[in-house]
Amino acid sequence: MDERTMLGLLADRLPRAGDDAAVIDGLVVTIDMLHETTDFPPGTTRYTAGWRAVGASLSDVAAMGAEPTAAVAVYGAPVFEQAEILAFVDGARDVCEGAGSEYVGGDLDSHEEFTVSTAAVGRTDDPVLRSGARPGDAICVTGTLGRSAGAVRLFERGELERANELFRFEPRIEAGRALAPYASAMMDSSDGLARSLHQLAEASACGMAVETPLPVDDVVDSVAGPDERLELGAFFGEDFELVCTIPEPHLPKAKSATPTPLTRIGTVVEEGITLDGEPMPDRGYTHQG
C-alpha cells in the first residue's frame, strides 16, 4: 500500500490530519522525518541538513498561514561527531532565527542511518486548509520551482558549495502569514507542484487548470536541458514553496501583501488537473535509488 492511499485511510480516525500541519485550539503542530539515502545527497553538510530538516517543519507551519513558535529535532546517527552535531544545531538555529522562531533543542539517538526527525509548533487563529479552493480562484505559487532539483544535480557534479546553498531554502513564513487572509486553500510544494495540485484538488473536490510558463528557477536551466525543464520544475518537488488558491478579487491585495514574488499559474476549475490543457499526472520525480 502506498503512502498516499494509507494517509487517506487514516483520515477517518484522525480528523485533524490531512493538512501540512494539525491545528488544535489555535496551536499548530507538525512532525517530519528525513534520512540520508533519500533526503541528503552525498556532499550535504550537517549545517545544511539541520537547516533543511527543521526548515521542512517550519514550511508546514507556513503552509497553514501560521506563525512558528519553536522547533525541535532528533539527530540520529551511528556516531556522534562533535563538529557535525554543532554544525547541525547551528543550521537548525539559523533557519529558525530567520523564520522568527526558536530552535529549543531535542535529542540524540544512535541510528544506523543518518536520520533526522523534526517537529515545529506555531499559532494561528485562522488556519488555511487544503480544502477551501473553489472554481474560479487563481492558482498561485511563491518564489521559483526546481531549486532543489538543481541542487541535487549540482551535488552529483561535485559543485557542493552552490548545491548546499540552494538546499538551504527559506521557509515561506512571512508569505504564508501575508497570504492567510486571502488564500482559500494552501499547502507547500514539498512533494512537487503536480502532487500539490492533486492534493489541493482532492481536498477541495475541484479541478486545477495550470498554464506554462511556470516560474522555474534559473538554476534548472544551468543544470539541465530544455527537455527536462518541466520535469524538474513541476514534478521534482522538495522546494518548499507555497502553492495556494486565491479568489480573483483578492489577488491584487494578496500579491502586494506578499514579500516573496507570487506568480499566478492557473485557475481552479470544476474537475480535472491539467497543464496546458493536457492531463497532469499525480506523480513526483522518480528519485534514483
Next chain:
Amino acid sequence: MDERTMLGLLADRLPRAGDDAAVIDGLVVTIDMLHETTDFPPGTTRYTAGWRAVGASLSDVAAMGAEPTAAVAVYGAPVFEQAEILAFVDGARDVCEGAGSEYVGGDLDSHEEFTVSTAAVGRTDDPVLRSGARPGDAICVTGTLGRSAGAVRLFERGELERANELFRFEPRIEAGRALAPYASAMMDSSDGLARSLHQLAEASACGMAVETPLPVDDVVDSVAGPDERLELGAFFGEDFELVCTIPEPHLPKAKSATPTPLTRIGTVVEEGITLDGEPMPDRGYTHQG
C-alpha cells in the same frame, strides 16, 4: 563522544534544552525517536509501539508538570501494512486519550528499520525543572520500577501478551501536574533511576542519598532472581515513572495530592550519589545487542 557529553556541550547553544522538554512562553515541546533494534523487542505489537512511542513524549510533558495538548508521530517502516499502521494509530490515540491529550496525526516515511519519531506539546505556566533540588529535600518516585525490564524478559520468554501489556505504560500526567506545586525538581525515569538521580544532581549541583528498599515492581521478582532485583529496578530504565525532589514540609500534601503512589526513596544531600551509603554508578542497564 557519548550522548551525555554531547548534550552537555550543546547546553551553551541551547539554553532552553536540558530538561525532559523545552518550555517557551508557557508552551512545552518535546521530541523522541525509538527504533526496532533498541526499543521494540521481537513480539512488540504495533499497537504497543504506537502507545509506547507517543507515551514517551507525553511522559516528557508530564515530567515538566505540564498538561499535554497534542501529540504527533512519524511512522517509518520498509513497507506500509494497513493493519499495522491502523494498530499503531490506535495505540497512539489510546495513550493520548488516557492522558487527556489528542493524537492529531503525523506522517509516514519509508525507512529500512522500523523507526518512530514522536513529538508532544503541552502547556504550563510554572514548569518543574531538573535544577531545583536542594539538600534536605525528599527524593521520591511514582509507581514501581522495573516494569519495562520485566517486560523485556517476558518478550524473551515468548509471554507476549503480558509483555505487551507491561510495555504500555501510563504516562504520569496527573501525577506530574499534582506534584508540580510541591516538587523542587523532576524528570522521568526513562534512562533508569540511577541515571535520573545523576542528572538531577548535576543540574541542581547537589548529591542524592538513596536507601533500599526501592519500590521495585512484582514482575521483576517473577522474571529474575534476587541478585538481579536491584539491577533491573534501579538501572534498567525505560519505565517512565517520575523521579522528583520535594521539600520536606510539602511531602504530606504532595503525597495526598498524587493519584499514583509516591514513595520516598532518599534525601538530597550536599554531594555524592549513593545507594545505602555506597556510590551509585551513573549507568543504565547494559542492553544486549
